[in-house]
Every structure is written in structure tokens, then in C-alpha cells.
Amino acid sequence: QNAPRKAGRHFLQIPGPSPVPERVLTAIARQTIDHRGPDFGKLGLSVLDGMRSIFKTKGAVVIYPASGTGAWEAALANTLSPGDKVLMVETGHFATLWKTMAGKLGIETTFIGSDWRTGADAGQIEQALRADSGHTFKAVCVVHNETSTGCTSRIDEVRKAIDAAKHPALLMVDTISSLASIDYRHDEWGVDVTVAGSQKGLMLPPGLSFNAISEKALAAAKAAKLPRSFWVWDEMIAAGKSGYFPYTPATNLLYGLDEAIKMLHEEGLDNVFARHDRLAEATRRAVTAWGLDILCKDPKYYSSVLTGVVMPDGVDADAVRATILDAFDMSLGTGLSKVSKKIFRIGHLGDINDLTLVGALAGVEMGLGLANVPHSKGGVQAAMDYLAASAKKAA
Numbered sequence: 339q340n341a342p343r344k345a346g347r348h349f350l351q352i353p354g355p356s357p358v359p360e361r362v363l364t365a366i367a368r369q370t371i372d373h374r375g376p377d378f379g380k381l382g383l384s385v386l387d388g389m390r391s392i393f394k395t396k397g398a399v400v401i402y403p404a405s406g407t408g409a410w411e412a413a414l415a416n417t418l419s420p421g422d423k424v425l426m427v428e429t430g431h432f433a434t435l436w437k438t439m440a441g442k443l444g445i446e447t448t449f450i451g452s453d454w455r456t457g458a459d460a461g462q463i464e465q466a467l468r469a470d471s472g473h474t475f476k477a478v479c480v481v482h483n484e485t486s487t488g489c490t491s492r493i494d495e496v497r498k499a500i501d502a503a504k505h506p507a508l509l510m511v512d513t514i515s516s517l518a519s520i521d522y523r524h525d526e527w528g529v530d531v532t533v534a535g536s537q538k539g540l541m542l543p544p545g546l547s548f549n550a551i552s553e554k555a556l557a558a559a560k561a562a563k564l565p566r567s568f569w570v571w572d573e574m575i576a577a578g579k580s581g582y583f584p585y586t587p588a589t590n591l592l593y594g595l596d597e598a599i600k601m602l603h604e605e606g607l608d609n610v611f612a613r614h615d616r617l618a619e620a621t622r623r624a625v626t627a628w629g630l631d632i633l634c635k636d637p638k639y640y641s642s643v644l645t646g647v648v649m650p651d652g653v654d655a656d657a658v659r660a661t662i663l664d665a666f667d668m669s670l671g672t673g674l675s676k677v678s679k680k681i682f683r684i685g686h687l688g689d690i691n692d693l694t695l696v697g698a699l700a701g702v703e704m705g706l707g708l709a710n711v712p713h714s715k716g717g718v719q720a721a722m723d724y725l726a727a728s729a730k731k732a733a
């Protein structure tokens with residue numbers, strides 16, 4: 339027997355996929371066109387150009403019909419050779435998965451450890467690179483926003499660390515959960531390969547992923563010997579010059595992408611980032627008022643995309659999530675691997691506003707009560723006080 343219909347809107351407050359705006363859904367619902375016909379080229383050029391504006395790059399961008407994991411593999415497979423060494427930082431679950439993938443591809447990884455409560459330490463990166471006087475590291479790979487913990491690394495500082503060590507390694511950055519939510523500058527920060535995905539700040543369904551590629555990475559690709567076929571950049575970049583793909587693209591998702599990029603620019607990227615910062619601050623004030631710990635322990639690395647909430651000892655975070663889903667029809671992010679059952683994650687990214695967030699926080703506060711989690715009331719009030727005090731006022 340089917341479960342009874344739930345009225346109202348499901349609250350999708352996981353840190354991606356994020357809710358898809360009506361305008362994007364409508365764009366995707368248009369009829370599929372000939373991907374080799376004249377209209378497609380215009381769409382292709384528009385989304386490639388639009389993505390350059392989002393990455394803040396004048397360089398090459400490729401779009402894969404794949405989840406973010408595919409774009410991770412593309413970054414590694416295009417630039418590296420079997421046995422190459424790369425330096426990675428254990429910011430959390432996703433950094434660990436990227437490292438595991440590198441190992442499977444035949445790349446040797448050095449992993450700077452962490453307690454999953456902080457961002458990448460640029461000082462440690464600099465130290466490791468200075469110690470590598472033979473320049474054996476071919477790349478430094480960092481996850482910008484670690485979705486499993488809610489810590490955002492400072493890519494500008496990582497760049498400075500590489501420069502200070504005078505090390506020629508490529509810089510590769512995973513922005514799957516930060517792009518179009520948190521300030522990001524591919525060219526200015528000297529990033530060689532940026533990896534991104536469609537289902538978070540870009541407000542699309544899952545299914546597209548991206549590489550933004552520097553000239554230095556393109557040069558590295560010429561010498562790189564890892565086997566690659568589907569992910570190969572050259573053919574995509576060559577076809578992309580006229581807005582086409584070497585194979586059948588995800589046409590309807592590209593309609594959606596074109597619309598989402600328009601929406602981001604209508605709001606203004608700086609306003610998008612400020613909105614995320616503000617909603618994140620309101621969330622942290624709620625968590626603090628509840629008397630609960632934020633997983634990210636250093637404010638320098640606080641994420642504007644999600645907040646990891648640590649449960650008191652003996653409380654199963656997944657049981658709390660289940661209570662909230664059942665009672666209030668809201669999905670929160672689960673704790674992944676090392677922090678499984680210890681935390682839940684509140685996503686505050688994408689197409690959301692003050693009232694979406696207040697509704698989500700109300701669901702959490704009521705759920706904490708229903709699940710008998712020791713806490714103080716007043717988190718939603720603290721968030722509302724902050725949002726009201728910092729709200730735009732009519733002139």
C-alpha cells in the first residue's frame with residue numbers, strides 16, 4: 339500500500355542536490371533538439387561562455403554528461419601519468435574518495451591528515467612542497483567546500499603556499515559544492531583544473547559536471563600518459579569552439595544550465611554569495627542557541643553552503659533525521675563515513691531564501707524535541723533575530 343500523500347512542499351535541505359527552481363524545470367521541459375543542428379551550437383556557446391563567467395576564467399571549459407565524480411576522474415586522467423605523485427588534503431569524506439580514485443588510477447598519493455573539523459592548512463601544504471625539492475609532486479588537489487563536514491578551504495592561501503614554495507605542481511580544486519554559492523576565482527587564484535557539478539549551487543538536477551582548465555594544465559595534458567578516452571579534453575575543446583560536443587550531450591540539462599546561469603547573473607554573483615553567507619550565519623546562530631556543536635571548529639573555515647551539527651554523545655544523528663523526515667517531511671544530510679551517526683548536515687544552498695531557512699530550522703528545532711535530544715529552545719528565534727536585523731529594508 340502506498341504511503342498517504344503529504345501535502346505542501348518537501349523540504350530538501352541536504353547539501354545537494356538542492357531544490358531546482360521552477361524556471362530551470364520549465365527550461366528543461368522543452369523539446370530536445372538536434373545536437374548537430376544549427377540551434378544547438380548557439381546553446382552550446384552560450385552555456386560554455388556562461389560557465390566561464392561562473393568559474394571566472396577566460397580559459398577552456400568542458401561539460402560532461404556525468405556526475406561530479408566523472409569530472410574528478412577527468413582532471414586526474416588528463417594531466418597525470420602512471421606513478422605520478424600528488425599531494426592531497428584529508429578535509430573529509432569527499433577528499434578521501436578523490437584520493438582513493440587517484441590510487442585506483444595508478445597515481446601515488448600523499449595525504450595530509452586532518453580531524454575533519456577544519457579546512458586545508460596552507461602552511462602544511464607549503465611545508466610538504468618545500469620538502470619536495472625534487473619537485474616529484476605533479477599536482478596539489480584540494481576540495482574547496484568539504485560537503486561532508488561543512489568546512490571551506492582557502493584556495494587563495496593554497497595558491498600562495500604553492501608560490502611561496504616555488505613549486506611547479508598543478509593546482510586542482512573540487513568546487514562541486516561551492517561553485518555559484520561561495521566566491522571562487524579560477525584565473526585569479528591560479529587554479530589549473532577546477533572540478534564542478536550541476537546539482538548544488540548551479541541549482542540543476544544532478545547529471546552535468548565540469549572542468550575549467552588552465553593553459554598550464556592543457557600543456558600537462560599533452561605529456562600525460564594515463565589512459566583516457568571518454569574524458570579526453572582535446573576533442574571536447576575542439577568541438578566546443580563552435581558550441582558542439584563530440585558525442586550526444588545532455589541537451590535538456592544544458593537548457594536548464596543556460597537558464598540557471600541567467601538567474602545567477604540576474605541576482606548578481608556577489609549577491610548570491612552574500613545571501614549564502616547570511617543564511618549560513620543564521621544557521622550557526624540557531625545551532626549555537628540550541629547548545630549544540632558545529633562540526634567545523636574554526637570560524638575561518640565555516641561553510642556558507644552547509645552546517646554540520648554534532649549530536650551529543652549517545653544520540654544517533656540518523657534517528658534524529660528519520661524523526662524529522664517522518665514528522666515534517668524534511669530531508670537533512672546524513673553523516674558520512676567517519677562522522678556517520680554523529681552529525682547531521684543542514685544544507686542552506688541554492689535557490690533558498692530567509693523563510694525557507696526559518697522553516698528548515700523550525701523543523702530541526704521541533705525534531706530535536708521529538709527525538710529527545712538534549713538542547714535549549716530558541717535557535718529559530720536567534721536565527722530570526724539575525725535575519726530580521728540584517729534584512730533589506732524598504733527605503
Ligand code: PLP
Nearest residue numbers: 405406407432483485514515535
Ligand atoms: N566532491 C564533493 C565536494 C561533493 O560534495 C560530491 C558530491 O556530493 C562529490 C565530489 C561527488 O560528486 P557526485 O556525487 O556528483 O559524483
